[in-house]
Amino acid sequence: MLGLTLALRLAESGFNVTVLEKSTGIGGVLKPARIGNYSWDQFYHVILLSDMHLRKLIEELGLTDRIEWGETRTGFYTDGRLYSMSNTLEFLSFPPLSLFDKLRLGFTIFYASRIKNWEKLEDFTVSDWLIRLSGQATFDKIWLPLLKSKLGEYYKITSAAFIWAAIARMYSARRTGLKKEMFGYIKGGYDHVLNRFDEILSQKGVNVLLETEVREIAHTEGEVRCIAGGRTLDYDAVIMTLPSTEIPALVPAMTEREKKQMLSTTYESVICPTYLLRKPLAGFYVMNITDGHLPFTGVIEMTALMDRNYFDGHSLVYLPRYLAFEDPLWSKGDKEITEDFLSALEVIYPALSGEDVVASSLSRARNVMPVPTLNYSKKVLPSTITSIGNIFIVNSAQIANGTMNINEIVGLAERKAVEVSNILYRST
Secondary structure, eight states: OHHHHHHHHHHHTTOOOEEEOSSSSSOGGGSEEEETTEEEESSOOOEETTOHHHHHHHHHTTOGGGEEEEEOOEEEEETTEEEEOSSHHHHHTOTTSOHHHHHHHHHHHHHHHTOOOGGGGGGSBHHHHHHHHHOHHHIIIIIHHHHHHHHGGGGGGBBTHHHHHHHHHHHHHHHHTTTSOEEEEETTOTHHHHHHHHHHHHHTTOEEEOSOOEEEEEEETTEEEEEETTEEEEESOEEEOSOGGGHHHHOTTSOHHHHHHHHTOOEEEEEEEEEEESSOOSSOSEEEEOOTTSSSSEEEEGGGTSOGGGGTTOEEEEOOEEEOTTSGGGGSOHHHHHHHHHHHHHHHOTTOOGGGEEEEEEEEEEEEEEOOBTTHHHHTOOOSBOSSTTEEEOOGGGOOSSOSSHHHHHHHHHHHHHHHHHHHHHHO
């Protein structure tokens, strides 16, 4: 979505744009996967009412009528039991926390929502900051599972700015949604968005080259030369949207300082088995898990939000696990992971068995999210401009004060398209 949105905006600004894509299709992690006889998003995605960048783009693509909205429920699995925490009454009666702990939790959320100078939060780890405000018990039972659901073990090196951004996004969504936890999804999945994007880009004259992996980028005789897909391609300018850690190998002429900064970015990867079940689980869109012995970091029951008729009455469940690429789990086979995760799911839901599984699949993505470490915006965040003429960087590592989601990616692309356009026009 980053590269596609950039291409669209640059084409609208009058540039002749080419997209180089190493895969067989556009879309990255938004591409669909086969789950039995069905095709759906390989990873789970929702839209908040406050996601105005994404909603505006979907409107431009003529797909607003494909957004379905619904209220969701949230659950917690802690100390071997399931609890619902979907409204104020359930929050106040949540047994694992004392009334004092709940008051501290409420204060933490309110306090974070009022913070304007988020840069100061980069000086503290998210765990230290939350423990100081909410206490150890609340951190262990509430904050820790939420952090692990998005960061895995990387929460230990993440700054407090991360949770500020997450709270700010949810607060904004609740204001927009009149205090209701409203989520949206694309009817038929993001494949419809990608197909429409492809049509619009073609109409704008954007050339999309698939199966064209870039091997090297260099500035030569006033042009930027790309060795890609077995060909030599020359352009006036190149924007790299790939992860920071992959850039130094492709642009050997970068300074050692630039390369060091690129390589200092910590990325996490994700493994996500998906199951189509004969029956629903507990009706929670998200089930947060505090018991650390389970291999996944949450249970996403997508059909608790969307219409099960898309899958002929079956339930769609994702079991994500965010981890380092070096984690031993990454090297395990798809079948072994899918079976192990299902066995762990049966611990939470004893009535579930292998016979209830209609189909399953497993998706993996490397370098899917940059980890906002301490002093991230000062030490890690890459500049758009590089030391090499007309070679630019626009990637997710430039999101310093937000959380990693499609809306933030689209917003980043919108801002950077303007920035790069202005630079190129001034240079001519």
